[in-house]
Amino acid sequence: MDPFDVKGRTAVVTGAARGIGKAVADLFAARGCTVARLDVEAGESILTCDVADEPAVEAAFKKLGRIDILVNNAGIAVRKNALEISREDWDRVMAVNVSGTFLCSRIAARSMKQHGGGAIVNLASIMGFSGGLFPNPAYQASKGAVVNLTRALALEFAPFGIRVNAVAPTFVRTPLTTPIFSNPELLDKVMQHTPLGVLPEVEDIAAAVLFLAGPAARCITGVTLPVDSGYLAR
Numbered sequence: 001m002d003p004f005d006v007k008g009r010t011a012v013v014t015g016a017a018r019g020i021g022k023a024v025a026d027l028f029a030a031r032g033c034t035v036a037r038l039d040v041e042a043g044e045s046i047l048t049c050d051v052a053d054e055p056a057v058e059a060a061f062k063k064l065g066r067i068d069i070l071v072n073n074a075g076i077a078v079r080k081n082a083l084e085i086s087r088e089d090w091d092r093v094m095a096v097n098v099s100g101t102f103l104c105s106r107i108a109a110r111s112m113k114q115h116g117g118g119a120i121v122n123l124a125s126i127m128g129f130s131g132g133l134f135p136n137p138a139y140q141a142s143k144g145a146v147v148n149l150t151r152a153l154a155l156e157f158a159p160f161g162i163r164v165n166a167v168a169p170t171f172v173r174t175p176l177t178t179p180i181f182s183n184p185e186l187l188d189k190v191m192q193h194t195p196l197g198v199l200p201e202v203e204d205i206a207a208a209v210l211f212l213a214g215p216a217a218r219c220i221t222g223v224t225l226p227v228d229s230g231y232l233a234r
Contacts, residue, residue, distance in 0.1 A: 003216035007032030011213070012067055014038045014051050014104060015074030019174035020123065023202035024071050024209050031210070036064050039074070051100030052092075061107045066115055069213045070108040072101040072122045075142075077176055081135035090138045097142035102149060105164070109157055117161025119213045122150050123205075124166040126228045133189055134180075143168075147224050154222030163221040165212040169205050170194065170228035195230030 011028045015021035016037035029035045038049045038060060049060040051074045061067065075097045078089040105120050112118030127136065128143035146166060154164040171190050173181050180186050191197070208227045211217055226232050 001215065004031070004210055004214045006069065006210070006214050008034075009068035010034045010036070010064065010066055011069035011071065012036045012038060012061070012064060012104070012108060013071040013073060014049075014100070015040075015123075017041045017043045017046055019176060020169070020172065020202045020205050021071070021073035023206040024073060027203070027206040027210055028069070028071075028213075033069070050096075051104055052095035054103050057100075057103050057107055061104075061111070065111075067108045067111040068115070068118045070104060070118070070120045071209055071213070072104055072120065072146075074100055075123060075176070077136060077139040079134065079136050079139075079179060082137045085138055093138040093142050094145075097139070098145045098149065101146055105149075105153055109153075109160070109162055112157075112162045113160040118163075119217075120153065120157075120162065120164045121209045121212045122146050122164070122166040123209075124150065124168040124224050126168050126170050126226060126231050128168055128224070129226075129232055133193060134186070150224055151222045158221060163212075163217070165217065165220060165222070166224040167205060167208045167212065168224050168226045168228065168232075170199060170226075170231045172200055172202055172205060174202060193231055193234065195233060197229075199229055200227050 011033045013025040016025040017039035025035045025037050039046045040050045124146045125143040127140040128147040150166040
């Protein structure tokens with residue numbers, strides 16, 4: 001048996017228009033999975049949906065029918081320090097990164113429960129375990145919440161055969177990290193905290209998500225897997 005076989009399953013990937021979400025959706029599709037791509041931005045093959053809007057999420061998932069895999073990738077960042085970030089920006093980061101993950105998970109879990117189980121993979125971050133290199137308290141707090149929400153849902157959903165895990169990337173070149181990768185001084189600081197000397201690409205994160213979603217991880221739940229080139233080892 002192929003330990004990474006997801007052929008014939010239905011997966012929902014949020015934030016799938018670009019970056020890590022697109023890489024995950026593309027990999028799952030290439031492996032024979034039927035993929036529903038959700039994103040707040042309209043685009044080809046995209047089901048437009050704001051994951052922080054519960055009625056919109058309910059309506060989107062209702063169109064999909066059975067769900068075997070959910071990848072909670074949708075996320076935003078507002079890179080302002082604690083003294084400068086507005087309450088509105090703080091609330092929006094929490095709404096998308098935390099509430100969106102929660103809402104999508106519980107709606108998908110209802111379908112999974114009816115069909116004998118499934119797998120949920122959340123996108124956390126090394127910032128969920130670390131104070132970070134740059135002031136970004138809203139994002140860091142939200143990803144810490146995702147790490148523990150992963151544990152909580154893993155325990156709650158385990159009796160239904162639903163596994164819940166997360167992947168915690170380091171800095172990955174995506175539209176979200178353009179301010180870092182476009183600034184040589186900031187990127188140099190990142191590399192000083194990267195023992196392997198190479199940062200992962202979106203395909204590396206997608207491979208970790210595939211592992212956690214597939215039969216190779218059938219006895220793994222409640223875990224957050226860093227893909228961080230050694231960042232958290234320090």
